Amino acid sequence: MQIPTEEQAAAITHEATGLTPFELLQQMQTRTILHASEPPEYREQSAPWAGIGFTLNQHQYVVSISDITEILPVPAITPLPGTKSWAKGVSNVRGRLVPIIDLSEFLGLPAPSAQNTRRIMVIDQKPLVAGIIVDEVQGMMQFPSERFSEQASATSSDTTEAINYFIEGSYNLEKEYLVFSFDKLVRHSDFLMAANE
16 A cells, blocks of 8 residues: 555545645644633642641640651659659760650649650750650651641640640541640740759
């Protein structure tokens, strides 16, 4: 079978449609424009919010992942005389002495029954570095930003007023996770006064 030349192809096209090849291309372009569907609406998706989940007194909390430098089992702690009971002492964490704070005790919550699940979340809020003891760490969690609410339903009824001060909102997935602010914690006047008066 012989392939037709450009002139022969143009003649066949004109004979079949009554249009020149250029007119045929214009017609195809017009049809394409008329029948083109709208592109799907572009929705900018924001990055999920990442945090570290932890529990205090059987309530679920989350803190920004950027606030935590590391998570450790509770290490050996050297008590310091003349400090409040929630200031447990200092511990050697990778060659530096870090003050260790029991968050439950600081907030006036009962001591957890299970001590073996307790962990230390090390925070580095310049110039203060501290190890914060929590009842349990659930690990890294990601929350869609649209699931954030500035109002946390659990704050008024189920938690103490002392905790409510540190809550900045909540993320709601299967359950509610209260967003705890370590930034507010390390600037709180009571936290900064660990020495007994």
